[in-house]
Amino acid sequence: MYKLLDLFHSDPNLIVEYLYRVYNRIYRVEEKVKAFITLRPLEEIIAEAEYLIKRYADGRNHPRLFGIAVAVKDNISTKGIRTTCGSRMLENYVPPYDATVITRLKSEGAIIIGKTNMDEFAMGSTTETSAFFVTRNPWDLSRSPGGSSGGSAAALAAGEVTVALGSDTGGSVRNPSSFTATFGLKPTYGLVSRYGLIAYGSSLDQIGPMARNTDDLAMLLNVIAGHDPKDSTSLPTKVGDIREEMYDLFHREPRLKIAIAKDLFEYSDDVVRNETYKAVDKLCSYHECEEIEIPYAKQCVAAYYIISMAEASSNLARYDGVRYGLRIEVENKSWIETYREVRTKGFGYEVKKRIALGAYVLSMGYRDMYYLKALRFRRMLKETFNKIFSKYNAILSPTTPILPPRIGEFLEDPIKMYYADLNTVIANLIGGPALSLPVGFYNNLPIGLQIMTNYMDEATAFYISKSLEEALKLRDFIVDV
Amino acid sequence: MYSDIIEYLENLVLIKFTEDEKNRIQKEVKNIIDMFNMLNTVEDLNNWEPLYHVHDISLPLREDEETESIDEEHGMLEENTILIDNYVKAPRTISE
Numbered sequence: 001m002y003k004l005l006d007l008f009h010s011d012p013n014l015i016v017e018y019l020y021r022v023y024n025r026i027y028r029v030e031e032k033v034k035a036f037i038t039l040r041p042l043e044e045i046i047a048e049a050e051y052l053i054k055r056y057a058d059g060r061n062h063p064r065l066f067g068i069a070v071a072v073k074d075n076i077s078t079k080g081i082r083t084t085c086g087s088r089m090l091e092n093y094v095p096p097y098d099a100t101v102i103t104r105l106k107s108e109g110a111i112i113i114g115k116t117n118m119d120e121f122a123m124g125s126t127t128e129t130s131a132f133f134v135t136r137n138p139w140d141l142s143r144s145p146g147g148s149s150g151g152s153a154a155a156l157a158a159g160e161v162t163v164a165l166g167s168d169t170g171g172s173v174r175n176p177s178s179f180t181a182t183f184g185l186k187p188t189y190g191l192v193s194r195y196g197l198i199a200y201g202s203s204l205d206q207i208g209p210m211a212r213n214t215d216d217l218a219m220l221l222n223v224i225a226g227h228d229p230k231d232s233t234s235l236p237t238k239v240g241d242i243r244e245e246m247y248d249l250f251h252r253e254p255r256l257k258i259a260i261a262k263d264l265f266e267y268s269d270d271v272v273r274n275e276t277y278k279a280v281d282k283l284c285s286y287h288e289c290e291e292i293e294i295p296y297a298k299q300c301v302a303a304y305y306i307i308s309m310a311e312a313s314s315n316l317a318r319y320d321g322v323r324y325g326l327r328i329e330v331e332n333k334s335w336i337e338t339y340r341e342v343r344t345k346g347f348g349y350e351v352k353k354r355i356a357l358g359a360y361v362l363s364m365g366y367r368d369m370y371y372l373k374a375l376r377f378r379r380m381l382k383e384t385f386n387k388i389f390s391k392y393n394a395i396l397s398p399t400t401p402i403l404p405p406r407i408g409e410f411l412e413d414p415i416k417m418y419y420a421d422l423n424t425v426i427a428n429l430i431g432g433p434a435l436s437l438p439v440g441f442y443n444n445l446p447i448g449l450q451i452m453t454n455y456m457d458e459a460t461a462f463y464i465s466k467s468l469e470e471a472l473k474l475r476d477f478i479v480d481v
Numbered sequence: 482m483y484s485d486i487i488e489y490l491e492n493l494v495l496i497k498f499t500e501d502e503k504n505r506i507q508k509e510v511k512n513i514i515d516m517f518n519m520l521n522t523v524e525d526l527n528n529w530e531p532l533y534h535v536h537d538i539s540l541p542l543r544e545d546e547e548t549e550s551i552d553e554e555h556g557m558l559e560e561n562t563i564l565i566d567n568y569v570k571a572p573r574t575i576s577e
Contacts, residue, residue, distance in 0.1 A: 094560045189535050203534055229543050233534070236541055302519045313494065322571050324561035330572040338572040340495040349502050356490040356506075357513060363493065373520045375531030380523070382532060415512045431535030 001068060001162055001216045008067045012053040015067035019045055022069045022113065026160045029481045034135050035155035037074050038082050039114040045069075048111055056109070063109035064223055070105055071161040073149050074115040075122055076207065077196035078102055081112070085198050086120040086130040086148075089319050089326050089346030099196020100231065101165060101207050101224045108223045113161060116151025120348045121316065122167060122200045124148050125175055125417050126410050129350040134407055137179060138479040139446055143404040146176035152210050153180040159478035163220045164210040169201045170304050171400075171424025173208035174436035178399035178448025181438035181477045183217045183465065184210045186424075188456050189431035190235035192221075193228030199315040201308035202233075204428040213475040214437065214465045218243035221458065237456070245459035250466050256393040258283060258464075259292040264397035264423045267297070275440030275447040276398045282471050283396070283464065292395070294426070295384060299377060301418055304425035306361050306374035312351075313358025319346060350414075382430045389432075389454040394464055397423045399436040399448035427452055435461040438474045483510045 007014050023042045030036060049067060056062055072078060075085045077095035079102070084090045098106070105112065119129040127135045127150025137145040138158040145154040149166025153176030156164055166173040168186035177184030185208045192207045199205060209220035221242055228234045260280060265273050283289070294300075319325045320335075321342030328345065330338050347355070361370035388395065402420055410417035427434035432455050439449040449468070453461045469475050487506060491497055498506060520526070562569050 092561070096557045096560055232542070233536075235536065296523050299519050299523055302516050305513070306517055306520075322562070322569060324557055327563075330570060333572045335572045335574065336495065340497065343495055344497040347496065349505065352496050352498060352502065353506055353509070355494050355496060356487070357510070359494045360486070360490055361517070370517055370520075372531050373526060375533060376526045376529040377520055377523060379529040379532035380526065382535065383529075414509055415516060418513075418516065429535075 001211075001219060004068065004162065005066060009062050012056065012067070015049045015053060016046060018067065019049055019069060019111070022161065029138070029158045029160060032136065032141055032481050033138055033154050033158045033160070034133050035116050035151040035158065035160060036071070036114045037084055037086070037117050037132055037151070040081065040112070045111060045113060052109055052111070063107065064219065065105065065108040065110035068110050068163065069113045069161050070110045071114055071116050071152055071155045071164040072102065072112055073118055073152050073164075073166045075118060075167055075198040076101060076165060077198070078112060078115065081115060083115060083198070084132070085122075086118040086132065087346065087348065087351070088131045091131070091326070093324055095196070097196065100193035100228045102196065104223050110223070116149070116155055116164065118151055119148035120351050121198070121312070122148040122169055122172055123312070123350050123354050125171065125420060126405060127151060127176070128407065128411055129348055131348050136407070137404050138481045139180065139444060140404065141481065143406050143445070144179070144410075146179035146400070146404060148172040149210065150176045153177055153182055153184070156180065156182045156210060156212055157477060157479050158481055163216050165224070166208055166210050167197055168206050168208045168428065169204045169308060170421050170428050173210060174399050174424050174434060174448070174450060175421070177210060177436040178438075179404040179446060181441070181446035181474065182210060182212055183214060183435070183437050184208060185217055185221060185435045185458070185461070186427055186433060187221065187225065187458060188235070188433045190233055191225050191239065191433075191456065191458070193231040193234050195228055195230040201311040202315060203311060204308055212477060214246070214462060214469050215243065218246055218462050242458050242462060246462035246466055249459060249463035256287045256460070256464070257391065258287050258289045259388060259392040259395045260289055261294050261395050261397040262291040263294050263297045264401070267422065268398045268401035269403065271442040272398050272401060272403065272447050275442060276449050279439035279449050279468055279472065280396055283468065290392075292388060292392075296377075297422060300381065300426050300429060301422050303374040303377040303381070304421065304429055305418060306370050307378065307429075309354045309358035310362050310371050311358070313355045313362065316351070316355055319343065321346065378429050381426070385426075385430045385432070393453065393460050395452040397450050397452075399423060399450040403442060403445045403447070423450055431455065433458045433461055435465050437465045437468060438477070439468065439472060440474070483507050486510070
């Protein structure tokens with residue numbers, strides 16, 4: 001992205017040429033990849049670019065993402081651009097306002113080209129529960145790009161866009177990043193505003209940047225991070241320039257204490273373990289590494305699904321089909337009848353199932369047994385990780401324990417899909433940051449490494465990512481499809 | 482075995498499962514509840530207070546100051562609903 005920004009800075013008219021190229025690429029590959037639910041018309045984009053060029057015609061103070069094409073996951077509200085959440089329920093929903101992250105992108109000169117496919121209401125790890133179509137992994141079209149931000153990741157890997165936004169409730173940014181050899185970050189909970197993000201599990205959700213290299217990832221994070229009075233869970237702290245902090249560390253090269261999450265490697269497939277260990281070895285030849293055990297690792301998945309389903313059943317109660325959303329004939333029907341019909345027709349199977357099970361774990365007699373128990377576990381986990389981070393700067397693990405699944409493979413066995421989230425859900429439960437980057441391939445299928453760091457210590461995760469990227473030279477992949 | 486739970490949940494959440502979906506969820510629900518029950522293997526869980534929110538700080542409320550508004554509620558209605566004389570057509574509140 002740096003090269004592009006330098007070019008645009010010297011000659012802003014190149015933005016138009018760049019956007020034509022972006023669209024040509026999309027026209028060429030999109031039929032195979034199917035990353036976008038909504039793609040804005042090229043004429044509209046060019047008009048926006050021309051306006052932007054005129055506005056900064058004095059040549060000074062170009063904004064930080066001047067002319068850069070961004071793809072946005074379809075659960076982030078965009079004023080005047082349809083936002084479906086991958087669901088029939090919102091198939092025709094046009095938000096009247098922008099999410100805070102969108103306002104920030106626009107004010108920095110970014111151009112939103114379209115909205116990307118996702119699992120319905122972000123509930124899934126393969127982008128297959130989308131109500132519209134399945135997105136394919138550019139590395140192997142018979143496989144899934146992961147999910148739920150699969151459209152954003154596939155668009156990056158296929159070279160359809162320069163950077164993208166996803167959202168991450170239990171790994172939905174990092175999982176598709178790992179499966180497509182791209183970079184993705186789940187920021188500290190509260191670092192990025194959730195205003196305008198359509199809620200799934202409110203205490204777990206974060207919007208995260210996605211890119212083809214560490215630098216772009218940091219630049220995108222710089223733009224979207226920071227306090228937002230419109231989100232009461234947004235942290236009221238001042239956020240520095242994370243990219244600068246990253247480079248400061250990168251040049252000083254401090255030796256870190258790194259924890260290797262032994263269990264998470266052991267639970268992974270052999271090929272994933274082997275490739276990720278190679279990357280770990282590179283880091284450990286310089287940094288001080290120690291293996292650690294994560295107590296009750298498998299129980300994290302249970303706690304995560306209990307909490308996320310409970311929050312989803314409450315969050316998704318708002319879709320009544322009356323003020324917005326799927327519209328049905330209401331003549332001579334009661335509220336209960338209308339509500340039942342709208343929800344039955346508007347939601348797909350996975351969403352219905354999670355709402356029902358969420359209501360189950362919150363219902364009388366089961367609340368103590370499941371929901372409160374999961375919250376107690378969450379406290380214990382957080383304290384455990386506080387202790388770990390008092391000794392170590394970072395924890396490494398594979399991002400996912402498996403290779404990208406074949407299309408259809410997980411739909412037959414949802415429990416298998418849930419367990420594939422094991423490594424990623426921890427960061428959502430404790431609220432800390434986690435970054436995924438590509439570290440290897442097996443049979444041309446990407447494998448990612450996850451770096452977890454302490455609250456608000458994104459800089460260390462970026463430092464490790466940048467060092468590994470330099471060592472392995474695995475970056476800027478655009479796959480031929 | 483789980484069909485009574487599923488019927489109970491259908492009424493609780495006001496969602497109907499199709500026959501296909503019912504067959505599917507009946508097969509899946511046992512495994513999911515077994516997964517949930519794994520939390521029972523964690524020792525001394527009751528010694529921990531439930532954690533509802535990851536940041537144990539009290540988050541600030543906004544000052545009660547008027548800011549620029551785009552009348553989002555109304556904008557949303559205009560874009561996404563059939564308005565009749567600026568009123569939303571809703572289902573019946575009182576049924577026979």
